[in-house]
Amino acid sequence: MDIFLQQLINGLTVGSIYALIALGYTMVYGILRLINFAHGDLAILGAFIGLTVITGLAGSGGAPANWIVIVAFVLAVLVVAIAGVLLEFTAYRPLRNAHRLSAVVSALGASMFIQNGIMLIWSPQTLTFPEGIMPQTTYNFGSVVISATQIFIVTVSLLLMLALYLYVNKTRFGTAIRAAAIDQDAARLMGINVNKVITSVFILGPALGAIGGLFIGVYYRQAVFDMGWIYGLNAFIAAIIGGIGNIPGAMIGGLLLGLFSSLASGYISSTWQQAIVFGLLILILMVRPTGILGERVADKV
């Protein structure tokens, strides 16, 4: 039982990170029907920028002050959001009316470019995050350990998701985003600036992804240039499980996938964890390809 609870806590933490990253995939797919293969790498770019800010401002000795950590998150979000907009502008926008697979290859190229850019700028080796970025407190319930970092990650993730949900569902511009995801042409006829919607999605998605990426960094306390693709792939699987294009779906899919993979590694096999996740994905695709909450994607003619 204790193992179960412990895996549940760990799974919830990882799951909320997956959910944050999955939101970027699902919003872009919902509107453009494009798998943004570079999204995972953008998220990890956030981790590296955060790392540089923290080590740069705090020096090598001692725990970084809280304001440094906040600056790290803000800068990571800003830089990655700018990178996301640039990415859309250079690699995807020119291909909007081309065959869909051209944009997929462009996205794969962008993923390679960002990944190797990170390697050249930072390091081909695994980099370690300094100690004490997050409070070191842990809470023990029997043999179940919950760290303050975990509470922080889950709380902030849930708040961000709630904020995004409210933004998309309760504001005027959020309505425009949803409209563009249902039918771009009709949205355009209603006077919605679809280009603006797409740009906004490439700000929101990467911004949330950057926070997710930096969470990965502070949680595991390490970052390596090519980890974007496996986290990205898991987040994308989460988006499919929840129903691609469906924003609450991505949140639920992320949490479920985190719990599932954590329990799978605890109870079945940690070597096979990733294969089991893919097995689950294939099973879901066979039984219910539109995901748990159903897909919501634009009809692109």
Add this chain to the structure above:
Amino acid sequence: MKLSVNRNIGAVVWIAGLLVPLVASNSWISILSIFAIYAVVALSTDVVLGRAGMYDMGHAVYFGVGAYVTAILNVQYGVPILWTMPIAVVVAAIVGMVLAAPMVKLRGDYLLVATIGFNEIFRMILINDVGGVTGGPDGIFGIGVPSVFGYSISSQEGLFVLNWLLLGIALVLMNNLDKSRLGRVFRYLKEDELAATTLGVNARYYKILAFGLGAGLAGAAGTLFATQLATVSPSAFVFMESVTLFAIVIVGGQASIPGVLLGTVLMFVVPQVFRDLAEYRYLVFGLAMIVVMVLRPQGIWPRRNRPE
């Protein structure tokens, strides 16, 4: 008329290629050998992706199945290399069809993600040495030398001719597919599945068949890959390889034989030649993929739609 001119040029180029070992150095012969093998795999990817229009991003699996079948049969059971080829083809085709059967009904992007999943699971099976036959992360060493009528082919030149012959066979097959009923069915399914179904085409059957054909051809290339390197290891059949094959077809031009060959040159041979760039290689590579797609979304050498 135009088509047959193209075909004749192709035949002349192929024969000229056969004479390359007479003039080229050993390193160039081995680069051309690798080119021939990857060209066959790329053409086989094109059967599924470019011709039947199914988003297959796990094609390295079938290539790997072929290579491992040859390696295991040859090293552990002493089966002569060339005898393993038909077995590799059949096993790869069966794997392709069995994996495809529950998946072909899926919409493109879902199929794409499912095939990525197959590729990852395949890699894990190889690395974790399931069944104790794959040799784990190191793979299998010491694959023998093929022999034809008692003559063993051990030189680079000999292996090159063997690879070049398979490429020739693959080209003839592709060319026939272009002109055959089967090729037209694939194209019809790709362009408009609903219309094809209405006219009585069994979409599911033909889609699985496309996977079988593509996987079988990749399996044949796998045999020669194992022979050429005399070793197989999981790293040659990972997701990145599938991505490269996918990109070859889209960058070169879907369902276009010259396009796919050109794509193979760009994605496999050019990186081999520019080894010196080492760490900037993939940065440039990624950038090139974006630039080519933006400038030529339909591929560098797209298929010409000609009247039937």
